[in-house]
Amino acid sequence: MVVLDATSAREVLDRQPFARLIGTELLAFGDGVASLAIPIRPELGQQFGFVHGGVLAYLADNALTFAAGTVLGSNVLTGGFSITYLRPAAGTRLRAEARVTGATRRQAVVHCEIRSEDGGAEPVLCAVAQGTTRAVERELG
Known part of the structure; x- marks a missing residue:
């Protein structure tokens, strides 16, 4: 198992073309916790002007996996997750906070909360997600 530090985790995130496309940033990483953020811009919206649910789902998926990576190592994939909007x-930014709630040697269960932020206002809880991740044995490219 290759254990990641925050610098290595940022390098992994930077290798994800979709993460670069939407501007995902790793805010925190370690000890079963990961925090990711995405700047909100019009291109991420749906017809009513809110952030599209697919963007929230992506953010939850990635945050869950990065949090699991802090305990399972660098080769982890999402096994499945559910999200409630x-x-x-x-606002101006989405922030996901994910925390491992339980883990074995090869699997982790992770809880995630996504908040929208708008300057100095109190962040608003927009979605919660829970998922499982699995460590994989082969080297991921």
């Missing part, structure tokens, strides 16, 4: 996401 609570409120429309708007």
Whole structure:
């Protein structure tokens, strides 16, 4: 198992073309926790002007996997997750906080909360997700 530090985790994120496309940033990484952020811009919206649910799902998926990577190592993939949308996401930035709630040697269960931020206002909880990740044995490219 190759253990990641925050610098290596940022390099992994930077190798994801979709993450670069939407501007994903790794804010925190370590000890079962990962935090990711995406700047909100019009291209990420749906017809009512809120952030598209697919963007929230991507953010949850990536945050879950990065949090799991802190305990399972660098070769992890999402096994599945569910997301519940609570409120429309708007503002200037989305921030996902994911925390491992339980893990074995090869699998982790992770909880994630996504908040929208808008300057100095109190962040708004938009969605919650829970998922499982699995360590894979082969080297991922």
